[in-house]
Amino acid sequence: MALVVVNDLHKSFGDLEVLKGIDLEIEAGEVVSIIGRSGSGKSTFLRCLNQLEHHDWGTIHLADQRLDGGAMSPGELSQNVGMVFQSFNLFPHKTVIENVMLAPVVVKQTPRAEARQVAEQMLDKVGMLEKIDAYPGQLSGGQQQRVAIARALAMQPKVLLCDEVTSALDPELVGEVLHVLESLAAEGMTLILVTHEMKFARDVSHRVVFMHHGHIHEAGDPQTLFTQPKTSELSQFIASIL
């Protein structure tokens, strides 16, 4: 069975129905890019996957376990699903290593020495080991985002959600973050990304999902999807961003 199984997901904000029944299965080790116009519901969908938004209808299973509807505590959730945000959201008063160690120590109750070891390992993975004692305010956007990735990984989640993680970065800093994601993909990490980086979606992901008006409008392997879009909406979208 697939690692993530999403069944008939619905979500409304007031009268506005943002998700109109999403079904999606994601295998372990798969890299899935979600694309679509703003307002298509892609970010909301991502935020439902770790319950930052509570959906109105439908179910989400992770490794055969129910994830939504309060079935998992926030602590359990964070050990299953990690998230990286567009605006990094590092904690400004904590150093790089403290940012990464916080959740393992506080939520997972990992002994500090062990948590530090894991944190250093993760920071090494994102190439931020030498900035361990810096505060976020002293780092570039790209560096902050790499720390944010390490922070999410330190909880050793089964899936990593990335919500437009390069959109707030200066163009010259996008590469270093994408590079980290690429190496994670190569290691077999399951990644679900909402992204505007079409080149990355095409080159790195195994599957691309195009969302439109709260539905999954089209999905498939990146090569076919980008070169032979089946629907006019997708071909218009592709035309508009190229």
Add this chain to the structure above:
Amino acid sequence: MTDFTLWDIVRNLLLAGRWTVVLSLIAFAGGAFVGLMLTLLRMGGLWPIRWLVRLYVDLFQGTPLLMQLFLAYFGAAVLGFDISAWTAASVALTLFTSAFLCDIWRGCVEAVPSGQWQAARVLGLNYLQSMRHVILPQALRLAVPPTVGFSVQVIKGTALASVIGFVELTKAGTMLNNAAFAPFTIFALVALGYFILCYPLSRYARYLERKLYGAGSR
């Protein structure tokens, strides 16, 4: 000892409460006038004047109001005047209020973007004209909420006049308590009196502030 009914207590407190209101009004009006003069001096004057105003503000903000009252009371005696508690309280509270308002208003004037000064200068307005037509109208808008908010501090400050013997709400409370000995009731009523005066002003200040800065703060 005479028996006091609740009504006796309330009536006496209400009568004394009038003086709390009057003293507050005097301190606020006097303080606003002196404070405005100080603000203008501080914003425009020569550096020794600006420095003196700053010292004045720091002195009043850095010392207890109670001491300011004592000093006004005893200072007048040293100068050879025999002033009443009433005068001493009015003077001390006026000076106290002026220092705080000066500080609040200076902040508001400084909060007007410097581009406004430059724009006014470019148009050929001199200092006073820029101040009057460009800066002050904008600063005034910013100044209203904190000024209303500070009026609450003035009202509460008048309670200290009781210490130098001025009979207002608090002094009436202690006097009544000496006679009737019902401290819990009496001081609760005294507190209620201040609350009735202050709370609407606090709410109003908060409302104005929210209106000024939008719905950002709850």
Add this chain to the structure above:
Amino acid sequence: MTLDFSTLLPYLDEILEGLVTTVWLTVATTFVGIALAIVVAYVRDGAPGIASSLLGAYVEVTRNTPFIVQLFFLFFGLPALGVPISATVAALLAMVLNLGAYTAEILRAGIDSTARGQHEAARALGLSRLQSFRHVVLVPAFSRVYPSLISQCIIVMLGSAVVSQISVFDLTYAANFIQSRNFRGFEVYLVVTLIYLLLAVGLRLGFEFVGRRLFAFRQGGSS
């Protein structure tokens, strides 16, 4: 008009005793009052309920009544209800409650200005509301409102002059005491006022010193 400060000299001990009382009352109030404010701000930041409403009422009543009335209410009122209380305890309690209410409101402004992303990041990492408040929200909130906090602590220290009115031997009580002996009111109050001024300056410097260490993350940082 002649000023004569030499008549103060025999009373140095009293001034010192008063100074010590004022200082320890201020220091104790600062710690306990801020701790109280943190609890109040945390409860009021949560879902509306009885506790939140009661604490809201406490904050509003305290902020809209004079400190001297609060002091009298506690010192005279509590014994009348059968709760014996010494002048010193009443003074400390009144000061703590006063600083707690103001600081809770100051802190609330800092908490309210916490970026939404900070809450979301904390939630995504699995932190509970209390953990998030403690580890994520609190320190940056304090750093944002620190100047107001300093001013408030100074205001409470200066306001403590009023505890002399219930015979706590603080700096002002010492001044009143000396004045009643040497009848040099103006000189005594002038000297004691200057001591208060120095205390206010010292308190501010101390706070700024602590702040530079506590909020080191702000230096060179934009967020």
